[in-house]
Amino acid sequence: MQASQMNNSRSISERVAGARTAFRRGASRPVAWRRGQLEALERMLVAEESEFCEALSSDLGKPAPEAWLTEVSFVIQASQFARKNLDRWTRSRPVNTPVFAMPGRSRVRPEPLGTVLIIAPWNYPLQLCLAPLVTAISAGNCAVIKPSELAPATASALARLLPRYLDPECVVVIEGGVDASTQLLDEPWGHIVFTGGARVAKIVMSAAARHLSPVTLELGGKSPCVVLPDANLEVAARRIAWGRFTNAGQTCIAPDYVLTDAHTRDRLVPLLRNEIEQMFGEDPSRSPDYGRIINETHFDRLLGLMEGAQCVVGGDSRRESLYIAPTVISPAAADQACMQDEIFGPLLPILDSPDLDTAIAHIRSKPKPLSAYLFSKDRKAQARFEDEVSAGSICLNDVMLFMAIEDLPFGGVGNSGMGNYKGEGGFHNLSHDKAVLSRSLWPDWALRYAPISSAKMKWLRRLR
Ligand code: NAD
Numbered sequence: 001m002q003a004s005q006m007n008n009s010r011s012i013s014e015r016v017a018g019a020r021t022a023f024r025r026g027a028s029r030p031v032a033w034r035r036g037q038l039e040a041l042e043r044m045l046v047a048e049e050s051e052f053c054e055a056l057s058s059d060l061g062k063p064a065p066e067a068w069l070t071e072v073s074f075v076i077q078a079s080q081f082a083r084k085n086l087d088r089w090t091r092s093r094p095v096n097t098p099v100f101a102m103p104g105r106s107r108v109r110p111e112p113l114g115t116v117l118i119i120a121p122w123n124y125p126l127q128l129c130l131a132p133l134v135t136a137i138s139a140g141n142c143a144v145i146k147p148s149e150l151a152p153a154t155a156s157a158l159a160r161l162l163p164r165y166l167d168p169e170c171v172v173v174i175e176g177g178v179d180a181s182t183q184l185l186d187e188p189w190g191h192i193v194f195t196g197g198a199r200v201a202k203i204v205m206s207a208a209a210r211h212l213s214p215v216t217l218e219l220g221g222k223s224p225c226v227v228l229p230d231a232n233l234e235v236a237a238r239r240i241a242w243g244r245f246t247n248a249g250q251t252c253i254a255p256d257y258v259l260t261d262a263h264t265r266d267r268l269v270p271l272l273r274n275e276i277e278q279m280f281g282e283d284p285s286r287s288p289d290y291g292r293i294i295n296e297t298h299f300d301r302l303l304g305l306m307e308g309a310q311c312v313v314g315g316d317s318r319r320e321s322l323y324i325a326p327t328v329i330s331p332a333a334a335d336q337a338c339m340q341d342e343i344f345g346p347l348l349p350i351l352d353s354p355d356l357d358t359a360i361a362h363i364r365s366k367p368k369p370l371s372a373y374l375f376s377k378d379r380k381a382q383a384r385f386e387d388e389v390s391a392g393s394i395c396l397n398d399v400m401l402f403m404a405i406e407d408l409p410f411g412g413v414g415n416s417g418m419g420n421y422k423g424e425g426g427f428h429n430l431s432h433d434k435a436v437l438s439r440s441l442w443p444d445w446a447l448r449y450a451p452i453s454s455a456k457m458k459w460l461r462r463l464r
Pocket of ligand 1: 119120121122123124128146147148149176177178181182185195196197198199200201203204217218219220221251252342344370412417
């Protein structure tokens, strides 16, 4: 019997209990174990690249180069970065000990939280299961992964392959949809990392509250992209088109809409058209580099957003192949359907905004986005944008690339989420920073013990 078949035949609670027992036994604590698991994860991604790429192609029509770049190699890079920093991150950090606690030594010692539940969405179904796993393992936790049921081929590849490479007691994959999630959320967790939409995030957070399980919520929202007239529009058009149409627009940090003045918009639209053609040819439905919509529900939702919209580029679609062309909607109106919620598809509305003041005011009037973009050469405009716009991440003169910089944190703020599972910040988020004070028994000054005389009080005030 194969490992995955054996695993599926055991109940969810048995498998979760197995991970918990392994954690209690201390199986995931040694730094050597963590390093070994990360190495095994990297080995799996290299050896099984074609298997994962096929699964991603089956789920999302994801082109193999894109699957490699944004999923497989993304996780390898995160894992290598974690391994490189593991000794430093896991070490106890000495901190200053004030006079009143001397002689003594104070330090901060990161300790694992327990078993981490990872609930993932369908749009980057491999990356969003494995990148949080890298951090959970680095921090010495066991992990239970619940991939998205809407990307079943990737979920099944993970369930089949992970136990072949990683410790199957400590890292468990549970396939299934809402029922499986609900069952998992009934359990207490060391931490829950949820990536998905705000509606389900509220369900996750209230379930977590019952056990006081800490949560990290990686959500989405409408990420604005401001283009000022002084920007290099050619480069802006290329980068915006890349960001918006990668994974057929189903990326949480994709530029969701453009804010620019009417004159710049007239210059930008033909450049966007040209860039789309350069990337995907005259008929993107025949491009090997262009993905598909995840399912008919999302396809129909996106078509609904296009109803009555002025599509100046693209606009065509084919339901049987879940294809929607890279589409630019211009000009878009603030009350239009595509301007209400996160688009999460290959539609790019361009909204008129006469200047930076209006653009910033517009962004600030909305829920805080996961990312916000500005294209401008003007340093003062850049500084203002950086200072005045609150978002998970800000990127000037590019889009999305910050995600691949390991030293930058990643996470939302307000409606776009809370917490972070990436890099060093993520390591501390999935650890408990335990305070340790180690005191010498001698001398044992009588100063703090009653009775507190006025002379003692004078000294106490002086020593504070
Ligand atoms: P979703 O919220 O519908 O589902 C995410 C996960 O929750 C899935 O595993 C699903 O099985 C589970 N789930 C669904 N309903 C549930 C319920 N009632 N109870 C318990 N669990 C339930 O999200 P999605 O449609 O898969 O993903 C799209 C959203 O994810 C977008 O809003 C996007 O912006 C966001 N996203 C965010 C990031 C990020 O890093 N911040 C990355 C990718 C996607």
